[in-house]
Amino acid sequence: MAILRYNPWAEMTTLQRQIDRVFDDLQVQTFKTPAAELTETEDALHLKLELPGVSAQDVDIEVTESAVKVIAERKLEHKEGTRSEFYYGKFQRVIPFKAKIQNTKVTADYKDGILNLTLPKSEQEKNKVVKVNLEIPAA
Template identity: 65%
Template structure:
């Protein structure tokens, strides 16, 4: 039996890589001890002087299968990607597609007028325009040195 020297820094490096992979992935655990993962749509949030612009990737999902709810400080999106059932006489199918339900809550960096939100859904990309409240538009913060 060979004697191997234990290196604690090697384990810390492994832990750091695992944590980095966790934050880079677009999957979240569905339960505390559950090994199954739910897929959540990738999002992009852009802020301008007048509004927040939110884009979400939702390929293969019909608009009727989406539920979008907007509050003054968050966007709640849920939906379901339904599988296509095909009957084949021969062969097997292997898929990496995710089918099933998802939900995501995206906190917003500014308060918005949730009654004036506009949405556009084309080619699997959902565009939400979230206009800011007048208080947020005129907000000036003094910085003391």
Template identity: 60%
Template sequence: MTLVRWNPWQEMNTLQRQINNLFADEMLPSTLLERSLTKVPAAELHESEEAIHLKLELPGIEAKDLDVQVTEKAVYISGERKSETKTEGKGVTKSEFHYGKFQRLIPLPTRIQNTNVTADYKDGILTLTLPKAEEEKKKVVKLNLESIG
């Protein structure tokens, strides 16, 4: 009988290689790949004393193709990046661009005045300034430290 040393990491490497092969571009039909990897816009949220500043990265999308809805507690954005098909000759085109519809719901950390929101859309960046509700600006929480101990 031969004694073989077991290496658990080797099995993990094999599993990772098999999963990578499963999701290789050549193995999946393009329609399945497009449906499963829906691209949502990246967001950046900054909170100051007076407002919440939200920036969304939306390159290649025109303002008319966006729908932005703001409630007191969340921002909902949806839109569509339309593909431009060109038939200028023969050849193969491989694209990593993501086309199609997207939607994203971003919950806000505090209530805002959704009637006073300002927006700016420039160079594919949507910037929303969401002023906080008056009661949120004045909100102070007193901690009871007597119960700790």
């Protein structure tokens, strides 16, 4: 019977590789969803999405009265032998709105990897008045 010497560093190295793999998976997941910024004014919602490395023809935008869905694809362009941490492939983002919008009057601008959408609010939302009743406490 052979005597094997215990090496705790080998187990630590294996554990370190497993932890690195978990964080690598989490990092790839975060790049699949583009970052967004939503600003609301009296007349419209303004949405910005970061889509670096995506050409305008690879972006598809679907707008309803209550949400916007952006589908985009970053196409694979690295060469053989290149190590890359970029995420390539299709991804999408659905952003719901609290206010109803006029989806037929949405305007879009795409420059330097930033998608800007102007989503005008519906007339009902602009003119929405809520009546508040005050209850008078009994004396």
